[in-house]
Amino acid sequence: MNLHEESRPLVVVGAGPAGLCAAMEAAGAGLPPLVLDEGSQGGGQLVKQIHRFFGSREHGAGKRGFEIAVELVSGCLEGGAEIRLGHRVLGFFRDGRLLVDGGEGVFLLRPGATILATGAVERSFPFPGWTLPGVMGAGAAQTLVNLHGVLPGKRALMVGAGNVGLIVAYQLLQAGMEVAGVIEVSRRVGGYLVHAERLRREGVPLFLRHRVVAAEGGKEVESVLVEDMETGALKRFLVDTLCLAVGMAPQAELAAMRGCRLVHVPELGGFLPWHDREMRTDHPGVYVAGDLAGVEEASVAMDEGRLAGLAAARDAGVLDPGKAAARMREIGARLELLRGGPFGEPRRRAKERLCSLPGSARGREDGDRVRRKGRLKKR
Amino acid sequence: MSPDIPGEGDLWRSSWEAAVDGAVAVVDCREEIPCNPCEEACPTGAIRVGPDICAAPRFDPQACNGCGRCVALCPGMAVFLLDRREKSGFARVTVPYEMGERPVEGEEVQVVDGEGKALTGGKILKIRALGGGAPTLLVTVRVPESVALKVRGVRYRLMERDGFREVDKLPSLADYPLCRCEDVPLERVRDILRTGLKSLPSLRRASRVGLGYCQGMFCQSSLRQELAEATGREGEEIGSFRVRPPVRPVKLGFLGGGNA
Numbered sequence: 282m283n284l285h286e287e288s289r290p291l292v293v294v295g296a297g298p299a300g301l302c303a304a305m306e307a308a309g310a311g312l313p314p315l316v317l318d319e320g321s322q323g324g325g326q327l328v329k330q331i332h333r334f335f336g337s338r339e340h341g342a343g344k345r346g347f348e349i350a351v352e353l354v355s356g357c358l359e360g361g362a363e364i365r366l367g368h369r370v371l372g373f374f375r376d377g378r379l380l381v382d383g384g385e386g387v388f389l390l391r392p393g394a395t396i397l398a399t400g401a402v403e404r405s406f407p408f409p410g411w412t413l414p415g416v417m418g419a420g421a422a423q424t425l426v427n428l429h430g431v432l433p434g435k436r437a438l439m440v441g442a443g444n445v446g447l448i449v450a451y452q453l454l455q456a457g458m459e460v461a462g463v464i465e466v467s468r469r470v471g472g473y474l475v476h477a478e479r480l481r482r483e484g485v486p487l488f489l490r491h492r493v494v495a496a497e498g499g500k501e502v503e504s505v506l507v508e509d510m511e512t513g514a515l516k517r518f519l520v521d522t523l524c525l526a527v528g529m530a531p532q533a534e535l536a537a538m539r540g541c542r543l544v545h546v547p548e549l550g551g552f553l554p555w556h557d558r559e560m561r562t563d564h565p566g567v568y569v570a571g572d573l574a575g576v577e578e579a580s581v582a583m584d585e586g587r588l589a590g591l592a593a594a595r596d597a598g599v600l601d602p603g604k605a606a607a608r609m610r611e612i613g614a615r616l617e618l619l620r621g622g623p624f625g626e627p628r629r630r631a632k633e634r635l636c637s638l639p640g641s642a643r644g645r646e647d648g649d650r651v652r653r654k655g656r657l658k659k660r
Numbered sequence: 661m662s663p664d665i666p667g668e669g670d671l672w673r674s675s676w677e678a679a680v681d682g683a684v685a686v687v688d689c690r691e692e693i694p695c696n697p698c699e700e701a702c703p704t705g706a707i708r709v710g711p712d713i714c715a716a717p718r719f720d721p722q723a724c725n726g727c728g729r730c731v732a733l734c735p736g737m738a739v740f741l742l743d744r745r746e747k748s749g750f751a752r753v754t755v756p757y758e759m760g761e762r763p764v765e766g767e768e769v770q771v772v773d774g775e776g777k778a779l780t781g782g783k784i785l786k787i788r789a790l791g792g793g794a795p796t797l798l799v800t801v802r803v804p805e806s807v808a809l810k811v812r813g814v815r816y817r818l819m820e821r822d823g824f825r826e827v828d829k830l831p832s833l834a835d836y837p838l839c840r841c842e843d844v845p846l847e848r849v850r851d852i853l854r855t856g857l858k859s860l861p862s863l864r865r866a867s868r869v870g871l872g873y874c875q876g877m878f879c880q881s882s883l884r885q886e887l888a889e890a891t892g893r894e895g896e897e898i899g900s901f902r903v904r905p906p907v908r909p910v911k912l913g914f915l916g917g918g919n920a
Contacts, residue, residue: 335693348793348794382908382914436823455758456760462824482775482776494830534903619713620694621694
């Protein structure tokens with residue numbers, strides 16, 4: 282089979298905040314990349330984020346996510362990067378080549394270097410009724426209301442009081458839905474207090490130490506059964522929409538396929554590719570950034586992207602190592618600040634632990650390997 | 661008069677005192693989060709966060725000119741304006757507003773506290789739009805001075821609070837799928853685990869969880885969780901699915917190099 286094959290000095294997979302900032306930095310250093318994204322517009326999750334951003338000026342703080350997306354995309358294009366939307370990367374082979382579905386057919390890419398910025402995927406968990414229409418990830422609900430202008434229902438219950446749950450619950454109100462409450466298994470709100478307070482002033486109650494027992498209904502969600510974990514008392518919420526905001530997991534499939542060492546870091550979302558402080562994996566020429574390298578804030582993703590772009594340009598020989606080091610120090614100091622405070626501290630420590638692990642050790646992979654003779658080898 | 665100051669009243673005492681001469685900010689931001697748009701927005705240097713952007717903002721009401729840019733640009737909607745120049749027992753409070761219903765100058769509106777409870781009705785004196793492309797509305801309402809520091813918003817929709825019903829006893833719950841692509845019930849997975857399978861790949865093959873359309877994107881964590889509970893192992897010990905191309909669903913004809 283002869284597939285069309287292209288060569289590129291640098292390919293960035295994912296046009297979210299991490300990928301776009303990586304592309305901009307690499308292009309600025311003289312290594313204009315090809316950026317691939319499966320979405321129909323550049324910006325990743327930013328395109329549906331209508332809230333103003335935290336962070337500082339370098340992260341677009343005070344602007345709304347979708348405004349930042351537009352700025353990053355135009356910054357990339359002005360810098361000479363090429364962005365191809367509607368392109369799904371299906372495979373990342375051990376010889377370094379990428380298999381890409383461009384919508385019209387598949388083709389191969391042979392990159393000099395690759396920056397993976399594939400982001401994270403929403404977690405879900407199974408419970409009775411979880412397959413009923415009306416149960417969805419909080420991000421899916423956010424996409425429906427903010428990107429497509431479609432209400433998922435009339436009245437929602439949100440599961441999870443982290444920032445995603447709190448922010449999306451507020452945005453459902455903004456879109457015109459009712460929110461019956463936010464339930465959370467732990468004893469405290471996981472997200473920022475200001476987000477919880479914005480919601481409470483709209484009359485949305487928070488139920489701490491509560492868990493979902495079942496979504497109920499014939500053809501779709503009609504009610505949700507919730508348990509008070511302290512007393513065992515049961516509550517039935519009459520809602521037609523149940524949103525799950527129970528965390529994200531890095532989309533590490535491509536990194537794993539390439540053979541990058543995966544490490545399990547619970548504070549950062551689970552399995553993710555090992556990387557050093559310059560976002561290099563244990564495979565030369567393969568870099569990671571953003572939620573793939575540990576689920577954090579978009580502001581962190583931007584700065585990690587910048588580090589990856591600089592490292593790739595320097596390693597490719599187009600950027601002076603001294604210049605790269607100076608800029609990396611500046612960005613590294615910003616990342617330290619972003620990971621300050623009680624919210625950032627656990628992530629900062631987890632990241633330190635991860636980066637100080639030796640990168641050369643082969644991580645354990647999914648148990649069996651097929652030998653050439655076809656016999657299964659047990660580990 | 662001494663206002664009924666909620667919570668950490670001293671935090672806002674200086675704002676309260678300065679407000680007799682005109683609008684000043686009331687900064688209700690008490691958590692160390694990495695954020696400084698208020699400092700960036702302030703034209704007079706009245707709000708300072710400093711180089712450590714996690715620090716809570718420090719506010720000097722004497723330097724504040726009441727412009728309201730911090731109110732519009734605070735991502736947490738945690739800054740308000742207080743104006744007591746009327747000295748008539750009424751104060752003017754300005755709140756950020758980003759809901760769908762459009763407020764109208766001159767109308768009466770529900771004014772709520774931080775719990776969403778109605779404090780009073782208030783007349784909307786002024787509406788301004790600030791903050792670029794998709795501006796935040798700054799809504800100024802006239803309220804009794806005694807509740808001014810408690811005001812956190814204006815509301816058009818008052819939802820039924822505690823919108824739930826008590827349930828006496830747990831209804832019987834049917835089995836449900838752990839994996840929706842291959843429609844594998846949870847009990848089927850638990851039966852397989854009871855036969856003593858201990859590795860993720862063998863559990864995957866025996867149950868077909870993770871071999872469907874989503875390639876494990878939605879079920880892998882659930883399966884790992886079940887395995888963790890059955891074996892007492894966790895995290896890296898359990899490992900993750902071996903990944904093979906394609907990582908996204910694709911037509912077979914495409915892989916043959918065509919565009920069928």
